[in-house]
Amino acid sequence: MRTNLLAAGGAAAAVIAVLAVTLSGVLTPSSDGTAVPDEEMQALKGLVHASTSLADAPAVKYNGTITSTLASGSLTLTVTDLTVTAAGDVHGTVKQEGNGSAEWLQIAGKTLAKGNKEFWQKRPDKKQPAGVFIASVPDDQWVSTEEATLGIDLRDALRPARLGAVLRQQDTSLGGTEVKGTPLTRGDKTPDLRVTDSVDSTGVSETEVEDADGGVDGVRRYQATSMTVGVDDDGVATALRGSLGKGYGGDTVKVEADLKVAPLDDAGMREFYSSAKTSVTGAKIGSREIVVPDPDGGLDCSGARCVITYDLRNTTPGLDRGAVAIALHSSLKSNGRDIGSCDGNGNMPVNGRGRVTCSVPFAQNADVNSSSRMTLTLNGELDPAALAAAVQTGIDVSAASKGWTMTAPKATEEARRFNRQIALVSSGYVYRVGDYAFDGREKDGTLLLVHGPGYDAHVASNGGFDPAWAGTEQLLSQARDAREAAGDKPIRMVFAEGRSADAARGLLIANKIENVEVVTVPLYA
Structure with missing residues (x-):
């Protein structure tokens, strides 16, 4: 039997398995005797459509507020006509309570702001030696600043793929429990096995939409735990209100949004890049970091x-x-x-x-x-060649945004948490290239295979994975099939444990699988 063929088709199989198992318990007869999904399942279907259509968008424009709450207090950021692409580039207007406003741009690996006087007065310059002063920057000049200036990284928080995956609130509903059920074939012997669950309810409902009722905009409205989602006549998300999900800024930070969303097509995404590039080409740029x-x-x-x-x-x-x-x-x-x-x-x-x-x-x-x-x-100034190259990469990556699919979640809380940390999406979503399901995709288009804690237990004394462990062959099949599916796209295998990463690197070399990067990133506490 070709187990690697099952691994390659994991994404498609996962979707069918999840829906088939769930539907089996909620089918009710229609007036003509035909079995149809009940209201909860119909709501889930609508929410999944809104979720994946948002995740697949080349770019999304936002208007509304994002509130971050810590033990020390909360801070609300208002965004106006803020566009975020699938590649994580950002442009629009931001305003913080009592902290001024600014035109905000993140592109080519740079974070730039054109802020008013209040915006910069509330953000003191870096301390310089006695007698050395940095000239004040005019309100109409771009200034290079730190990603953390706003207290929230908009590139990650509002990336279409991440936000689309948040709508279902799957990680919130699962919490720290271990999912029980039927393992999917791909990786079912590894710590990252995905499990279909036929016991838990979908936890999704459709709510009434009334004029001026204070709810989110949309002709229909869905509720998933703390998230409310409005959709248009085509089922595409138009607004959302609720938690931005676990794992953003650490699980101790509560981040909530109340946003109108407008997914852009390919032409809208390209217009974004043209406008952003023009706004900084040849501009004299100041800095808050000198x-x-x-x-x-x-x-x-x-x-x-x-x-x-x-x-x-x-x-x-x-x-x-x-x-x-x-x-x-x-x-x-x-x-x-x-x-x-x-x-x-x-x-x-x-x-x-x-x-x-x-x-x-x-x-x-x-x-x-x-x-x-x-x-x-x-x-x-920005290097014109580097800016042009970054813009082209952003266009290429954003144009290839389509491919997100809902699937079964990873069984353990640790595996789900590491998936959020690395791929920035819940494990219940995968990015498909052809018939192969990757765990996620980086801002530069690199395809991700995410391997959480637990693999070190299967590393033998010689530093390689135990050949008697079934997961060894599954890891090899995943890497081989991923490399074939990806074509010329880069692949990165990310392990939470160093010995496992070394063992995986050796496994790939021994089997002549090339052009697959293997790295270690520890699981956040």
């Missing part, structure tokens, strides 16, 4: 003038190109008496070094002290 260590300074009064010289260097993580202008102002005193001041200008490249100097006439043989102030003005 760091300048203590300058090396010198004062030489051995001639007819006192010459002040400073050597500076800077680190600007958010930018790769551009220049930093240095404006120096120095005042000199001798024995407590002012003897003059001078100004000088210099430059240094972004992430480089530079020198600035000025001088004051003074021919006396006396002690001299100087006091200096340096103001740095950053004129950074």
Whole structure:
């Protein structure tokens, strides 16, 4: 029997198994005697359609609020016409309670904001050495800033695939329990086995839609635990209200959204990239991350003038190109008496070094002290070639967004938690390429195979997987079939345990399976 063929067709088999098992307990006779799903199953079918259509969208535009709650309090972010692509690129307007607003852009691995005065006043600059100041950035200029500026990573929270998978709230309903039922064939001997469950109810219902009732927009409305989803006449999601699910920002952080959603087609996604690229091409960009260590300074009064010289260097993580202008102002005193001041200008490249100097006439043989102030003005820019390449990658990855399918969840809470951590979706969803089901897809299009805790127990003393363990052959079949299905797309196997990753790497080498990256990422506590 070809077990690897069953592994390759795991995704399709999983969907059929889940629906068939669930339907078997909820079929009721219609008026003509034909068996039909009851209301709960019809609601699940509608919610799954809304979920997968959102996950498959090349990009989605959002309007509404996202509220993050910690023990220390809550913070609400309002987003207006904020578009997030399947590749995780972002552009739109953001506003935080009492913290100002900004045009927000995440593209080419950069996070940029064009904020008003209040937005930047509420976010203090990095501390610089005494006498070194960073020039204020105008309201109409892009500024490179940190991903964490808003307290929430919009690229991950609102990526269509992740948000689509949240609608079903499967991980919330399962909690920390172990799923019991019939294992799917693919990986049924490994710690990541998926199990169809014919006992638990679907936990989904359809609710009434009335004019001005305060519910989410839509001609129909579905409820899944804490999530309410509105859909249009075609069953496509139009709005949502509820928890953004387990695992975002750590399970101790409560993140809730109240959003109108508008999935974009391929043309809308391409228009997003064209507009985003145009908005920053050739723009002078400031930075909130520039760091300048203590300058090396010198004062030489051995001639007819006192010459002040400073050597500076800077680190600007958010930018790769551009220049930093240095404006120096120095005042000199001798024995407590002012003897003059001078100004000088210099430059240094972004992430480089530079020198600035000025001088004051003074021919006396006396002690001299100087006091200096340096103001740095950053004129950074994005590398046009890197920006163009990133835009093309974003278009390619977003255009290939379709392929998300609901399936059976992984059996254990640890496996489900690691799946959320790495793939950013609940384990009850897979991304299909042809007939092969991957656990997820990275922002750059890399296809993911996620392997949670438990594999180390099957690593033998020689460092390889125990050949007598059935999971060894299943892992090999998965990798072989995944490589064949992926074509020229990159694949990454992610293990929660280091010894397992080493064993998997050796297994692939021994069986001449190439172009499959194997990495270790520990499970978050």
